[in-house]
Amino acid sequence: MKTPGNFRQGGSGRPPSSDRGPGKGHSGQPQRPTHAGQPQRPTQNGQPARPTTLHAPNAQAPRPPQGPRPPQGPAQGFKKPFRNNAPRPPQREEPRRGPDAPKGAVWLYGHHAIAAALANPARRLRHLLVTEEAEAAIAGALKQPWPLTAERTDRARLDQLLGRDVVHQGAALLADPLPQPSLQSVLDRPGPLLVLDQVSDPRNVGAIMRSAAAFGASGVIVQDRNAPDETGALAKAASGALEILPLLRAVNITRTLIALKAANIWCIGLDAAGPSLSGAAFAGRRVALVLGSEGEGMRRLTRETCDEVVGLSIKGAVESLNVSAAAAVALYELTRP
Secondary structure: OEEOOOEEOOOOOOOOHHHHOOOEOOOOOEOOOOOOOOOOOOEEOOEEOOOOOOOOOOOOOOOOOOOOOOOOOOOOOOOOOOOOOOOOOOOOOOOOOOOOOOOOOEEEEOHHHHHHHHHOOOOOEEEEEEOHHHHHHHHHHOOOOOOOOEEEOOHHHHHHHHOOOOOOOOEEEEEOOOOOOOHHHHHOOOOOEEEEOOOOOHHHHHHHHHHHHHOOOOEEEEEOOOOOOOOHHHHHHHOOHHHOOOEEEEOOHHHHHHHHHHOOOEEEEEOOOOOEOOHHHHOOOOEEEEEOEOOOEOOHHHHHHOOEEEEOOOOOOOOOOOHHHHHHHHHHHHHOO
16 A cells, blocks of 8 residues: 555655564553464554554655756736835826716816806806806806706815815806817818917917907817817816807817818927018918827828928027917917007
């Protein structure tokens, strides 16, 4: 009989029990006498006893001999953890999310943004929350009755709903985003256009829309993928201009510029390296002012598609302006008498 580990009972290279002392087994107790010609088989309750093991009771049974192990590489899907003294990779800052709103809706806030939204027949309204002071301020800009009954609330509830860092001025309006205008509807309106090539900050887009409305622009065109969605921050920065000025989202800015040029619109890009912009040089021509992103400016293909590239005459130690400030200065130069 073989025991675990393929060792014979009483074996494993040790001398047999008869060589270790008279009448002594593995346990050191006297062995029972055996009949002549029969091997010794200890019994337990009339049954053959289990073969004894050659190791301590708490130790594991010896494994059978094995061949050399194949070289082991890193386990699939296993990532080696960082050591305490190893530099950690830089963590990307998560983008800030706006206030939670039902699917297909947006929270607008601020007196001017809400008053303009209430006065816009194209805006589908859902729910209006105001404090007593905010209701009086909005009523000063837009006389009641409003198309939506307001629910009176307090600032603590608005802080919890919109976030404590949101300057809501005590008013919040849940509404649907505005419908997407067509390019032809923008061209049918008078005035210059603004084309934003990957301007991603909603406050900059809103401030540009406010300046565009102030200087009689016909609309603002942004890139669909790299421009902010319609949010409360954008609407508040626009200060009501979002409700009166078309905001068109284009899939491809270059093809949009080509379409504008085909409509007899002169596309001029704004860049600090270009010659100074002169509004008199574009008198009698309808202009589309093209502005690039906050950090990189216009992309190469966008720049090459423009008819001209101009800059602003800046004096002093400051080399450039914020994109929204540059848009306001350029619009003033293009529209001044």
